[in-house]
Amino acid sequence: MTAPSNIFDCSKDETLASLGEQTVLKRLQKFCSQEVIGDDGAAIFWRSPPQPNGINSQDAGDYSGNHSGDYLVVTTDVLVDGVHFSDRTTPAHSVGWRGAAANLSDLAAMGAEPVGLTVGLALPGSTQWRWIEGLYQGLKDCGDSYDAPIIGGDLCRSSVATLSITALGRAGRSHLIQRSALQPGDYLIATGIHGASRAGLELLLNPETGKNLPEIQRKSWIRAHQYPRPRLDWLPLLKMAEREIAGMDSSDGLGDAVVQLARVSGCGVELWGDSLPIPKGLVGWVGLETGREWTLYGGEDFELSMGMPEEVIKELNCNFPISYYVIGRAVMEKGVKLVEKEGGRAIANLSLDQGFQHFS
Amino acid sequence: MTAPSNIFDCSKDETLASLGEQTVLKRLQKFCSQEVIGDDGAAIFWRSPPQPNGINSQDAGDYSGNHSGDYLVVTTDVLVDGVHFSDRTTPAHSVGWRGAAANLSDLAAMGAEPVGLTVGLALPGSTQWRWIEGLYQGLKDCGDSYDAPIIGGDLCRSSVATLSITALGRAGRSHLIQRSALQPGDYLIATGIHGASRAGLELLLNPETGKNLPEIQRKSWIRAHQYPRPRLDWLPLLKMAEREIAGMDSSDGLGDAVVQLARVSGCGVELWGDSLPIPKGLVGWVGLETGREWTLYGGEDFELSMGMPEEVIKELNCNFPISYYVIGRAVMEKGVKLVEKEGGRAIANLSLDQGFQHFS
Numbered sequence: 181m182t183a184p185s186n187i188f189d190c191s192k193d194e195t196l197a198s199l200g201e202q203t204v205l206k207r208l209q210k211f212c213s214q215e216v217i218g219d220d221g222a223a224i225f226w227r228s229p230p231q232p233n234g235i236n237s238q239d240a241g242d243y244s245g246n247h248s249g250d251y252l253v254v255t256t257d258v259l260v261d262g263v264h265f266s267d268r269t270t271p272a273h274s275v276g277w278r279g280a281a282a283n284l285s286d287l288a289a290m291g292a293e294p295v296g297l298t299v300g301l302a303l304p305g306s307t308q309w310r311w312i313e314g315l316y317q318g319l320k321d322c323g324d325s326y327d328a329p330i331i332g333g334d335l336c337r338s339s340v341a342t343l344s345i346t347a348l349g350r351a352g353r354s355h356l357i358q359r360s361a362l363q364p365g366d367y368l369i370a371t372g373i374h375g376a377s378r379a380g381l382e383l384l385l386n387p388e389t390g391k392n393l394p395e396i397q398r399k400s401w402i403r404a405h406q407y408p409r410p411r412l413d414w415l416p417l418l419k420m421a422e423r424e425i426a427g428m429d430s431s432d433g434l435g436d437a438v439v440q441l442a443r444v445s446g447c448g449v450e451l452w453g454d455s456l457p458i459p460k461g462l463v464g465w466v467g468l469e470t471g472r473e474w475t476l477y478g479g480e481d482f483e484l485s486m487g488m489p490e491e492v493i494k495e496l497n498c499n500f501p502i503s504y505y506v507i508g509r510a511v512m513e514k515g516v517k518l519v520e521k522e523g524g525r526a527i528a529n530l531s532l533d534q535g536f537q538h539f540s
Numbered sequence: 541m542t543a544p545s546n547i548f549d550c551s552k553d554e555t556l557a558s559l560g561e562q563t564v565l566k567r568l569q570k571f572c573s574q575e576v577i578g579d580d581g582a583a584i585f586w587r588s589p590p591q592p593n594g595i596n597s598q599d600a601g602d603y604s605g606n607h608s609g610d611y612l613v614v615t616t617d618v619l620v621d622g623v624h625f626s627d628r629t630t631p632a633h634s635v636g637w638r639g640a641a642a643n644l645s646d647l648a649a650m651g652a653e654p655v656g657l658t659v660g661l662a663l664p665g666s667t668q669w670r671w672i673e674g675l676y677q678g679l680k681d682c683g684d685s686y687d688a689p690i691i692g693g694d695l696c697r698s699s700v701a702t703l704s705i706t707a708l709g710r711a712g713r714s715h716l717i718q719r720s721a722l723q724p725g726d727y728l729i730a731t732g733i734h735g736a737s738r739a740g741l742e743l744l745l746n747p748e749t750g751k752n753l754p755e756i757q758r759k760s761w762i763r764a765h766q767y768p769r770p771r772l773d774w775l776p777l778l779k780m781a782e783r784e785i786a787g788m789d790s791s792d793g794l795g796d797a798v799v800q801l802a803r804v805s806g807c808g809v810e811l812w813g814d815s816l817p818i819p820k821g822l823v824g825w826v827g828l829e830t831g832r833e834w835t836l837y838g839g840e841d842f843e844l845s846m847g848m849p850e851e852v853i854k855e856l857n858c859n860f861p862i863s864y865y866v867i868g869r870a871v872m873e874k875g876v877k878l879v880e881k882e883g884g885r886a887i888a889n890l891s892l893d894q895g896f897q898h899f900s
Contacts, residue, residue: 195667196665204695208676211676221692224691226710254658256704307556308554309567342704
């Protein structure tokens, strides 16, 4: 039995609050298909149904094993008013955009091209049509940017606005990007800066704190929070790699992503403090300590965190004009350490507990 | 502008409550892919992604047109505590079963074989683990019965328990069953009795009203409410038909389904009062008037309502040992009429407004 840990617990029995979201999700895995490859989403081998004329358009296969055929990739996010969005920080259009972006980011982290989005909506009766319209416009605008049309949904009433967005994608290989593929010696890379979304949230919640910041900086961070961009632009590059790439998206924070990659892969990581992808101007505004914290644990940047060997990085450099940050290196010794610089003094240990967890 | 129509409306602007769920859903269609074939779910043509070696496992195609290839079929339902389920009527296991069954019924109504289910859950922190476990066991038990494993999901906290279930399926043809295919002269058939789920609900809400009913009757109706069975068993039969079949599932009531089939197809229907699929013993318990009402508008029976020409029915009779009810016939003149019997006196007009609508 896990001891009750917060005020939601109002019984002797185990509850969602006493167990925590992660423990419950782990327990629920026993109900899920064991043949599904789960990382940021689920990938299942696409079997064609028997055709009326008895001919299959594709060879039948079983779900298990590593097929080179088509995979249907599925990912679901639930967003709740007051937890994942609010009128103070996110207009309806941004709620829709972020909802779509979060799921498309999971597709990117699975190496899957978008097929479409479905939207399950539960809304209070008092919700204005303009808000619903704005939400859908945001979903559509983000979806349209990444070839992910809205293909279905449902709507009903509830006292709390709740969105459940499912993104569907397809991948030619199941294992294009995998959490467990990190190997000692791999370089850790981040596809962009981290912490800008957290900075934008701060500016939205406490606008006065940013009154001395340049207008362009404020706008850029608020935009990072309200309109994140899933990194589907990396897919063509990753398809070129001959080895499996270790990776996941950094929606729960860069620190969380690196710790998970290391843990699942059974190795460790040294993150280089002088190479963290801290947004320009952030340290000047909030100081180094908070700047690092937001970069590692701010969350919702929707970039990719990946581990890859030197030769893949060289290939990237030669063939693609895309920028990224080399932020550390995988090592044999387990655990994730923040060191001052490559080969430098250890500053801190990173763990999942410190991560940005919505419901702890 | 639609006039405000109920107490939820607390502003001059249009709200979900003032417009109603159906109007809002209709307006939201403009945001959705126009290339998707929408009935009970969405069907989209499955295009293979380019393979790393440059070879596609399937010919590429565009989304439009009537392909004979593979279709991914998607359907989503949102269920809210106090609206779609409650502790009084549905234990956790039944909530899960019903959630899965409702979506699998939509797949059946699209002629699609199940691929899997995803579950987006928002639950109060005080929700007991036992309830969550029961819910998932119910989802899994129903899913396992129809080859639809749970392949993904998300969990977060909210003050109102909300489930968003998405079912994925695949179909070899896009138009196996279509709402708009009803033609004058077609016979209307129902795949089973209707009203048993409503009767079961009554027994759960007001047990004393059923105290004189035989035990076996009570149990059977309660079971119909808590453990409906989607009619995926009809798929092999429908695949044999050479013509498109008009049909949809009757989750919102048999009357609602027939009215929608007639309206979308631009014809009318005469329903035969003496042939309605009223559960045995129901009229004796609640009288003819209420018995008919529950059969036509009780809802949640999750049967299929279909229109088909005489030759398809003959084919069915010859080749398949499956029972069904012939309940009426499509006619040229628009509107749906309940007549005493085939060729008999009209008793009532049926319309969508009278239908079982969760949120009116």
